[in-house]
Amino acid sequence: MDTAHDGTLATVGILGGMSSESTVEYYRGVDAGINEARGGHAAGQVLVRSVNFADIEGFIADERWDAAGDYLAAAAEDLEAGGANFVVMATNTMHRVAPAIEDALSVPFVHIVDPTAGAIADAGLETVGVLGTRPVMEGEFYADRFADHGIDVIVPEAGRRQQIHDIIFDELTKGIVTEESREGYVAAIEELVDAGAEGVVLGCTEIEMLVAQADVPGTPLFDTTALHVADAVDRCLGVAASQ
CATH class of the missing domain: 3.40.50.1860 (Rossmann fold)
Incomplete structure (x- = not known):
């Protein structure tokens, strides 16, 4: 998708809640990056699917990685169903289950x-x-x-x-x-x-x-947060090719 010239933006799906602190930084960072590029009142087209961090903490503590993969893959599918053109996950740790998320999506999942x-x-x-x-x-x-x-x-x-x-x-x-x-x-x-x-x-x-x-x-x-967000902004603007 080339959105660099026609004024439209790709929609980023943020898989968040791990924790809310980082999710806020992703949302704010995408909006700031789009506004810097476009000016005025421009902001990102963003979908956020926030999960219960207590569930994630339990998966990590018990090393139930397969269950975590299923849980996050389902949440990522919600983002795709909502219209996300690509998905990022606002956490490093849970990229351990990135393959399960990638397998569940037909849109790109951008690994941190x-x-x-x-x-x-x-x-x-x-x-x-x-x-x-x-x-x-x-x-x-x-x-x-x-x-x-x-x-x-x-x-x-x-x-x-x-x-x-x-x-x-x-x-x-x-x-x-x-x-x-x-x-x-x-x-x-x-x-x-x-x-x-x-x-x-x-x-x-x-x-x-x-x-x-x-x-x-x-x-x-x-x-990793700043670099992941910058990549997401480029994709929203059509600068980075979808992988």
Whole structure:
């Protein structure tokens, strides 16, 4: 679909609620990007299907990934039925079940790793650290997707991984931001750099609430939320080809 010249916009379906904090950032980011491109009162054509985060938390805790895939695939189908031209999911962790969602849809599902990997490649980097939930840092699905783009991933040591995970679920998903937690994340980034990371992926859609580039000026940060949203804006405008 080429919407770049006729003034129309593609409709993005946002699969959200994981958590509401990140879902708001996706919605706001798409609208802001469209308005920047078009001016005036232009805004995105956006559908949001928000799920119950308690259900998602239960799937993660019990490692019921097949059930999670079925649950999110059904929610994504609601977006397609509502008229979405493509779907994004406002979470990193639940991309573990991306294949189930892709199989359920006939419209494109834009994987969060792909625009992030593109930005890393554009920066000329080959090895990055990853911060996120434990499933993101410890699961093969995330590292394997980066490997498909020729990018190697390293993660913090076990104790630091648990700290990072706990801050996400106990604080960030509830909108809580503390200086102590920021210091812990900055320390984790510094440790990843010492271990060989050339940059660091903020592999949870809430981490951008806590850490910014100004906190670690010497280390490139790749904000998956911002990069995913920017890709969605391009697709709405017809700039990015549907994959």
